[in-house]
Amino acid sequence: DQQVKQNSPSLSVQEGRISILNCDYTNSMFDYFLWYKKYPAEGPTFLISISSIKDKNEDGRFTVFLNKSAKHLSLHIVPSQPGDSAVYFCAVTNFGNEKLTFGTGTRLTIIP
Amino acid sequence: DAGITQSPRYKITETGRQVTLMCHQTWSHSYMFWYRQDLGHGLRLIYYSAAADITDKGEVPDGYVVSRSKTENFPLTLESATRSQTSVYFCASSVVRLWDMGETQYFGPGTRLLVL
Numbered sequence: 001d002q003q004v005k006q007n008s009p010s011l012s013v014q015e016g017r018i019s020i021l022n023c024d025y026t027n028s029m030f031d032y033f034l035w036y037k038k039y040p041a042e043g044p045t046f047l048i049s050i051s052s053i054k055d056k057n058e059d060g061r062f063t064v065f066l067n068k069s070a071k072h073l074s075l076h077i078v079p080s081q082p083g084d085s086a087v088y089f090c091a092v093t094n095f096g097n098e099k100l101t102f103g104t105g106t107r108l109t110i111i112p
Numbered sequence: 113d114a115g116i117t118q119s120p121r122y123k124i125t126e127t128g129r130q131v132t133l134m135c136h137q138t139w140s141h142s143y144m145f146w147y148r149q150d151l152g153h154g155l156r157l158i159y160y161s162a163a164a165d166i167t168d169k170g171e172v173p174d175g176y177v178v179s180r181s182k183t184e185n186f187p188l189t190l191e192s193a194t195r196s197q198t199s200v201y202f203c204a205s206s207v208v209r210l211w212d213m214g215e216t217q218y219f220g221p222g223t224r225l226l227v228l
Contacts, residue, residue: 044202044219046217049216089154089155098160098162098217099170100157101157103154105154
């Protein structure tokens with residue numbers, strides 16, 4: 001029973017345009033949300049996070065939006081660059097809990 | 113160099129053999145984790161450890177054994193490998209915080225395991 005779902009296994013976006021990656025979770029008790037990025041033959045690396053007391057967090061070209069009522073998380077990348085081509089995982093947890101539950105991942109391809 | 117390392121990076125073994133994947137971190141992080149990555153499943157937690165000599169099961173622990181005698185090492189053993197354990201295995205570590213925004217787990221580069 002998947003608690004965290006990323007319904008798009010892959011996404012292709014033109015360089016310079018906006019990339020939007022989506023993530024849905026089932027348990028409303030989760031209160032801390034993260035995005036990780038993974039290149040081939042490397043481990044995932046942290047990208048950005050947000051707590052449930054916020055609905056938006058920005059870091060440069062990356063913005064994460066949280067819609068608690070819909071139990072939906074999204075990552076916006078603007079503008080998209082070729083180096084953004086990777087697999088993106090969303091992850092959820094609770095404050096004080098070191099365990100993360102990951103989604104299935106979305107492979108983003110930026111087309112030059 | 114500081115960081116988290118895994119060995120071997122690639123391993124081919126046969127069904128029924130015992131295999132041990134190694135994980136070493138130099139940060140003295142208290143928490144360590146083992147995940148497997150499979151297509152369609154993302155990253156699934158196998159086992160984790162809150163400190164030396166403290167381990168607990170994750171989502172998919174069957175067929176795996178862990179130990180943690182030292183803070184910096186967290187080996188994962190497949191006692192009798194099966195084809196369904198063919199996967200990419202990632203080790204991660206994190207530090208206990210009261211809480212702050214930011215990075216949680218740091219991942220190693222992964223071990224690609226093929227069970228024939």
